[in-house]
Amino acid sequence: MVIIADATEADLNQIYEIESKSFDNPYPYSLLRAYLFLASKLYLVAKNGDKVVGYVIGIIQYGYRGHIVSIAVKPEYRNQGIGSELLNEIEQRxxxxxxxxxxxxxxxxxxxAISFYYTNGYIISYLRKNYYGRGKHAFVMIKNLYYKFLD
Known part of the structure; x- marks a missing residue:
C-alpha cells in the first residue's frame, strides 16, 4: 500500500535517485534539497513502507497559480496510479x-507523460521553445482547478 506524505530530508537520497532515473537532465541534489524549504507542504512523496517510490514538487506563484516543478515515479512502480495520486494531492493543496x-x-x-497529464485533466496551452536546451522544446500544460468542462 502506498501513502502520500510530506517529504523530509531523510527522503532526499531516494528522491534524487528517482529524479536521476527519470530525466535526461536531472535537478541536482542541492536544488531538490532547497525545495524542501522553498516548497513547504508542497513537496510530497509516495511511500511503500519506508521506500520512496515517487515524489512531486509544487510551488504557488503570484498567489493564484500552482506550478508543478517536478513529478516522477520509480520506473518499476509506474502505471499503478501513484503519479495520479501525487498529482491529485498536490492539486488539492x-x-x-x-x-x-x-x-x-x-x-x-x-x-x-503528455498522455498521463491529459488523462489527468491537463491541456496543452502553448509551446515553450528551447526550455530544456537548444532545440529541446516543452509544452506548457494547464489544468483549471475550479471548473470542470463538459466533454
Whole structure:
C-alpha cells in the first residue's frame, strides 16, 4: 500500500535517485534539497513502507497559480496510479492555498507523460521553445482547478 506524505530530508537520497532515473537532465541534489524549504507542504512523496517510490514538487506563484516543478515515479512502480495520486494531492493543496490553476512543462517528445497529464485533466496551452536546451522544446500544460468542462 502506498501513502502520500510530506517529504523530509531523510527522503532526499531516494528522491534524487528517482529524479536521476527519470530525466535526461536531472535537478541536482542541492536544488531538490532547497525545495524542501522553498516548497513547504508542497513537496510530497509516495511511500511503500519506508521506500520512496515517487515524489512531486509544487510551488504557488503570484498567489493564484500552482506550478508543478517536478513529478516522477520509480520506473518499476509506474502505471499503478501513484503519479495520479501525487498529482491529485498536490492539486488539492494548491487549491487550499488559493491557486486557481495548475501548470507544468513537459518535453514535446515525452508522449507517455503528455498522455498521463491529459488523462489527468491537463491541456496543452502553448509551446515553450528551447526550455530544456537548444532545440529541446516543452509544452506548457494547464489544468483549471475550479471548473470542470463538459466533454
Amino acid at each position: 494548491f487549491k487550499q492555498n488559493g491557486a486557481r490553476y495548475s501548470y507544468l512543462e513537459v518535453s514535446i517528445s515525452n508522449l507517455s
